[in-house]
Amino acid sequence: MPKQKITKQIILDSAFKLLRFSGHEAVNARSVAKSTGCSVQPIYSYYENMSELMQELFAYTQQFLSQYIEKNASQECYFESIGKCHIRFAKDEKYLFRFLYLSEYMNAASFEDIIRQCTRDDVTESIMNTLNLSAEESKKIYLNMILYTHGIASMIATGAADIPNEDIHRLTDEAFRAFLDQSRKEA
The missing domain is CATH 1.10.10.60 (Homeodomain-like)
Known part of the structure; x- marks a missing residue:
């Protein structure tokens, strides 16, 4: 043979x-x-x-994550589901999450690097269209939510916390409303 x-x-x-x-x-x-x-x-x-x-x-691994998001994100409330997908990915694929976001291979030295590597144009567009916000306001809310959900996801992926899904949903919803209220006050 x-x-x-x-x-x-x-x-x-x-x-x-x-x-x-x-x-x-x-x-x-x-x-x-x-x-x-x-x-x-x-x-x-x-x-x-x-x-x-x-x-x-x-x-x-980034391609795998994109496929994971496409499979698990809800088109109904796309922006909200992306953050929850990020946290779910940390639960489901902790080693992949750590490699993508908590290792030297991410190679991010600034917020611009984080934005370039972690944001998706379709999500920014979804925020703009759904909430009738400017591109700048949408990017700011998106970055704030990335940082917030990433903190939760990192605690989960490293084993520092095991937060129940209902608490995650409540906390992310509250954070989003606070970021949105702040953005509207600044406008």
Whole structure:
């Protein structure tokens, strides 16, 4: 029987599986090779180093998150459901959440970096259309809610808190109303 050819996609899938179930600290050349059923040679034939693999794994994980959001977000109240998806993702996929948002691979040195990496244009548009706000007001509310929900999600993903869903819904609704009221007072 001919030996299976190890492809770049097989290596990436193996690295993703390790990341998803064991965390990014468990992803190294030897663990990926073992999971793939090969030596480290195929890994280094596709990737110059592990840093390159981890960067591609980060982009791959971002795609997974986008698919997760598309599957779980409600179109009825899109903006609200995005924040709740973020928190649910932290509960459902704690290692992926940590990799995307709590590791050095996020590489955010400013709020602009956070906005660039964490916001979605369709959400800003939804806020503008639903609440009849300017683009600037919508971005401000969106950033405030990202930071607020990210705090809750981070506590959940790291095991610091196990907040019941009904409390999460109440707290995020209250925070949103407070941010919206503040935005309207400033307008």
